[in-house]
Amino acid sequence: MLSRIAESLFWIGRYVERADDTARLLDVHLQIILEDPWASEDLACRSLLTVMDRPVPDEGLVGRETVLDLLAYDRFVPSSIAGSLTAARENARRAREILSTDLWESLNATWNQLPTRVRPARAHDYFTWVRERAAMVNGLVDSVTPRDDTWRFLVLGRSIERADMTARLLTTRALAGAAGPGWTTLLRSCGAYESFLRLHKASVSEERAAGYLLLDRLFPRSVLFALNTAEAMLLELDPVLERSRVEDARRHIGLVRSSLEYRPLLEVLDHLPEEMEKVQRACSAASDAIRSRYFPADLTTQWIGEAL
Amino acid sequence: MADLFDDYPTGAAWDEMIDPEGGPTAAYRHVHAALARLSTGEVRGRADTLARSYLTQGVTFDLAGEERPFPIDVVPRVLAGEEWEVLAPGVSQRVRALEAFLADVYGPQRAVEDGVVPRALIVSSTNFARQAIGIEPPNGVRVHVSGIDLVRDSLGDWRVLEDNVRVPSGVSYVLSNRRAMAQTFPELFASLRIRPVADYSRRLLAALVAAAPSGVDEPNVVVLTPGVFNSAYFEHSLLARTMGVELVEGSDLFCAGGRVWMRTTHGRRRVDVIYRRVDDDFLDPVAFRSDSLLGSPGLLAAARNGTVTLANAVGNGVADDKLLYTYVPDLIRYYLSEEPIIRNVDTWRLEEPAALAEVLDRLDELVVKPVDGSGGKGLVVGPKASRAELDALRVRLQEDPRGWIAQPVVQLSTVPTLVEDGLRPRHVDLRPFAVNDGDSVWVLPGGLTRVALPEGQLVVNSSQGGGSKDTWVLGGQVPKRSAVRAGLVAPAAAHPGVPIDASPHDGAPALVQMQQQQQQQQQQGQRPTTSGGGAPC
Numbered sequence: 001m002l003s004r005i006a007e008s009l010f011w012i013g014r015y016v017e018r019a020d021d022t023a024r025l026l027d028v029h030l031q032i033i034l035e036d037p038w039a040s041e042d043l044a045c046r047s048l049l050t051v052m053d054r055p056v057p058d059e060g061l062v063g064r065e066t067v068l069d070l071l072a073y074d075r076f077v078p079s080s081i082a083g084s085l086t087a088a089r090e091n092a093r094r095a096r097e098i099l100s101t102d103l104w105e106s107l108n109a110t111w112n113q114l115p116t117r118v119r120p121a122r123a124h125d126y127f128t129w130v131r132e133r134a135a136m137v138n139g140l141v142d143s144v145t146p147r148d149d150t151w152r153f154l155v156l157g158r159s160i161e162r163a164d165m166t167a168r169l170l171t172t173r174a175l176a177g178a179a180g181p182g183w184t185t186l187l188r189s190c191g192a193y194e195s196f197l198r199l200h201k202a203s204v205s206e207e208r209a210a211g212y213l214l215l216d217r218l219f220p221r222s223v224l225f226a227l228n229t230a231e232a233m234l235l236e237l238d239p240v241l242e243r244s245r246v247e248d249a250r251r252h253i254g255l256v257r258s259s260l261e262y263r264p265l266l267e268v269l270d271h272l273p274e275e276m277e278k279v280q281r282a283c284s285a286a287s288d289a290i291r292s293r294y295f296p297a298d299l300t301t302q303w304i305g306e307a308l
Numbered sequence: 309m310a311d312l313f314d315d316y317p318t319g320a321a322w323d324e325m326i327d328p329e330g331g332p333t334a335a336y337r338h339v340h341a342a343l344a345r346l347s348t349g350e351v352r353g354r355a356d357t358l359a360r361s362y363l364t365q366g367v368t369f370d371l372a373g374e375e376r377p378f379p380i381d382v383v384p385r386v387l388a389g390e391e392w393e394v395l396a397p398g399v400s401q402r403v404r405a406l407e408a409f410l411a412d413v414y415g416p417q418r419a420v421e422d423g424v425v426p427r428a429l430i431v432s433s434t435n436f437a438r439q440a441i442g443i444e445p446p447n448g449v450r451v452h453v454s455g456i457d458l459v460r461d462s463l464g465d466w467r468v469l470e471d472n473v474r475v476p477s478g479v480s481y482v483l484s485n486r487r488a489m490a491q492t493f494p495e496l497f498a499s500l501r502i503r504p505v506a507d508y509s510r511r512l513l514a515a516l517v518a519a520a521p522s523g524v525d526e527p528n529v530v531v532l533t534p535g536v537f538n539s540a541y542f543e544h545s546l547l548a549r550t551m552g553v554e555l556v557e558g559s560d561l562f563c564a565g566g567r568v569w570m571r572t573t574h575g576r577r578r579v580d581v582i583y584r585r586v587d588d589d590f591l592d593p594v595a596f597r598s599d600s601l602l603g604s605p606g607l608l609a610a611a612r613n614g615t616v617t618l619a620n621a622v623g624n625g626v627a628d629d630k631l632l633y634t635y636v637p638d639l640i641r642y643y644l645s646e647e648p649i650i651r652n653v654d655t656w657r658l659e660e661p662a663a664l665a666e667v668l669d670r671l672d673e674l675v676v677k678p679v680d681g682s683g684g685k686g687l688v689v690g691p692k693a694s695r696a697e698l699d700a701l702r703v704r705l706q707e708d709p710r711g712w713i714a715q716p717v718v719q720l721s722t723v724p725t726l727v728e729d730g731l732r733p734r735h736v737d738l739r740p741f742a743v744n745d746g747d748s749v750w751v752l753p754g755g756l757t758r759v760a761l762p763e764g765q766l767v768v769n770s771s772q773g774g775g776s777k778d779t780w781v782l783g784g785q786v787p788k789r790s791a792v793r794a795g796l797v798a799p800a801a802a803h804p805g806v807p808i809d810a811s812p813h814d815g816a817p818a819l820v821q822m823q824q825q826q827q828q829q830q831q832q833g834q835r836p837t838t839s840g841g842g843a844p845c
Binding site for chain 1: 490494497510549550814
């Protein structure tokens with residue numbers, strides 16, 4: 001497969017997952033700001049912006065509208081929902097010949113509908129739509145893509161992004177402190193609430209909820225599950241194991257995965273923001289390593305006339 | 309643009325939003341202002357959104373075999389914080405008194421000996437269950453969940469209309485109304501401090517766990533439903549889902565060795581607490597109706613053995629008998645040595661000959677209710693009944709004075725409600741829900757406001773075509789937050805976020821590339837067509 005195509009696939013996976021996760025995150029956060037009269041809107045919005053790597057204004061109150069503008073409706077930054085859906089479609093256009101028509105049309109239709117969908121009367125409608133579109137794309141990835149490298153790059157991107165976003169989500173809890181979203185909110189935003197309740201009954205304790213989102217082996221949105229999937233994909237992409245060294249991307253992911261998996265949960269919880277930052281940095285480093293290993297075409301040759 | 313509140317009629321009833329001078333009442337100031345800013349069209353748009361969201365979520369009600377979205381009105385019911393500070397203790401006081409009464413009835417019957425309640429009243433109650441005598445609930449709680457129906461009369465005073473301590477339903481609508489309203493009116497939620505209701509399921513589960521037989525670690529709690537065709541099935545599944553417990557039907561349970569078990573793929577599993585939403589009569593074919601398929605044979609024996617807790621307890625119906633209702637103020641004084649906080653509606657006990665004579669005389673101006681009815685069944689509103697109906701009723705009252713009570717027509721308070729002609733006053737009641745965990749009685753802030761949609765209609769039950777309103781209790785103390793681990797708190801500003809990656813081909817650099825590619829296309833387009841080069845893709 002061409003490196004350029006592989007790179008597009010990888011990023012389609014990441015962008016679609018990013019749109020999905022951001023929509024989930026914003027949806028429950030805004031709902032909680034509305035439903036809980038004691039939540040501080042300013043503080044909650046500031047912590048959201050910080051976690052999502054946006055500049056936070058020093059003065060004045062930060063409200064829902066600002067957060068929505070920056071994280072949901074901005075079409076020109078690939079880290080907002082609209083922006084990542086646009087970027088996913090651009091990447092799909094570059095890999096059009098590899099993608100199934102179903103998948104391409106689903107991404108393209110999403111992009112076409114975008115202008116009519118942003119800024120509805122209820123932000124919730126927009127988030128629902130985004131999640132439906134993401135579910136559609138992911139469903140097509142699973143049902144019509146052969147399990148060759150096409151699928152592996154898509155799923156690799158998706159898993160890395162998922163680990164990264166779930167880690168950010170857990171950080172929102174840590175940053176806003178008592179004013180932040182409760183564990184129930186966090187579980188809901190991952191669609192994990194019902195399955196968590198079935199496992200642990202209604203006693204949502206910090207340890208259990210964080211343990212579920214961090215370390216559950218069976219829940220597909222837990223950090224551990226996503227990291228494991230990413231590792232499995234990397235291994236399938238390059239099954240040749242060297243005897244004495246591990247290839248970079250897998251090393252980053254495996255290291256942070258095992259440091260979460262094999263440490264007492266309470267120790268991780270004591271330094272949650274730092275630990276989650278490590279996960280995010282590892283995902284970023286793995287992403288870089290994947291780029292330099294599989295998509296090295298990025299090097300542009302400089303022609304210098306005088307040398308000749 | 310016509311004002312929403314144009315031609316809003318003032319009636320004999322107390323209106324919760326509009327005072328007699330035509331201005332908004334204090335509690336409704338914000339809501340009124342926000343609504344007045346909207347046009348009728350906009351309000352209808354929001355009402356449609358609400359109804360649609362209920363259809364999608366499956367918040368439906370089974371009416372005569374048809375599944376319909378539960379009607380929720382766009383205008384909320386608002387209660388001032390100070391008002392609630394009176395109502396909540398009033399409700400909890402009533403529940404404590406009824407709890408004490410039930411323990412007494414199925415135990416020593418001290419109240420009978422002391423002459424507070426006649427023995428005849430208790431033993432003649434259709435819902436007095438002899439089978440329940442001697443069943444001691446593990447933590448003494450029989451009324452785990454209750455719904456006390458409150459109304460506001462034409463002077464604005466709160467009264468208790470009836471008590472429901474068997475299987476009160478409707479709390480799921482409180483929870484889903486709130487979710488739907490928060491999404492539909494975000495601006496109101498932002499400006500008002502409305503007390504949240506989301507805590508209910510957690511409180512309920514805690515109360516059920518606390519009621520488990522002693523010595524049971526991690527009790528297995530289940531919700532027992534009559535099945536998917538029950539009108540309140542949505543509620544049963546919502547409660548089971550939000551508590552994270554199994555929703556079982558009678559056939560999923562069986563009794564063996566003096567215990568209750570459920571059938572699972574991994575064999576039988578012990579059941580410790582059953583939050584049952586099945587009426588007494590159907591609960592156990594051994595003890596009650598032998599043709600019932602909804603319960604499980606042997607449940608009551610297990611409850612008697614103390615190996616399983618039934619919530620609410622069997623035989624509670626004797627406490628929400630409408631004739632017993634007239635004794636509740638006395639019971640509060642007798643058991644709690646307190647004065648009732650919320651008053652009853654004046655009621656005639658028809659077994660007293662003088663009362664019966666007066667009621668028969670004034671039948672066309674009174675409301676007559678069967679003592680064991682619920683859901684508004686069998687109720688006759690005198691002023692609205694035909695002569696033939698009244699004559700038939702007169703005969704029935706004389707034959708069975710114990711079976712009926714009579715009350716003056718209470719002009720329930722009204723709240724503006726969206727109907728075909730715009731906003732019109734419609735009568736409402738309020739059912740706060742109380743959860744008793746054995747230590748204290750917790751009252752869910754607000755409760756279910758039911759509204760009678762036909763004009764002038766005073767019966768609000770949803771089985772009689774009533775709708776609902778989200779009920780907002782304003783203001784109050786900041787609740788105690790669970791302590792956050794020290795390591796978890798980090799000042800927001802000091803903590804820069806990790807950058808979010810993007811493909812190098814997207815974002816700003818991509819623009820340059822795109823421009824170059826477009827230039828290329830233009831150049832190609834300007835070439836003479838004879839060059840024979842491939843068309844740009």
